[in-house]
Amino acid sequence: QVQLVESGGGSVQAGGSLRLSCAASGRTSSTYVMGWFRQAPGKERDFVAGISWSGGTTSYADSVKGRFTISRDIAKNTVYLQMNSLKPEDTAVYYCALDRNLRRPLTTTPGEYDYWGQGTQVTVSS
Secondary structure, eight states: OEEEEEEOOEEEETTOOEEEEEEEEESOOTTOEEEEEEEOTTSOOEEEEEEETTTOOEEEOTTTTTTEEEEEEGGGTEEEEEEOSOOGGGOEEEEEEEEOOTTSOOOOOGGGOOEEOOOEEEEEEO
């Protein structure tokens, strides 16, 4: 089993920054892909960013490219999402997720992730 715990959400004004953290524990592996997703009220859960745990390959949704940065600290089993230049449309619950399929390259599909955190709220006011 794997446990994921997010932290770092909150309320900021447009243009501000937040850093989300996702700590993984349990049966983790240095080769798992980790992803960040978000879900706004009444909308589907969307891919935000992903990272290969050991290789450093990253991927971003077009809507956050240039503003968000995903990174990981292997020693701490933690993945981060640095969010800059936040916009009101970034308001959502943010979830981190882990794909335990070691043979699958980084994927943006929520259904292909096996473990999810509880989510952390990010609210951006105009």
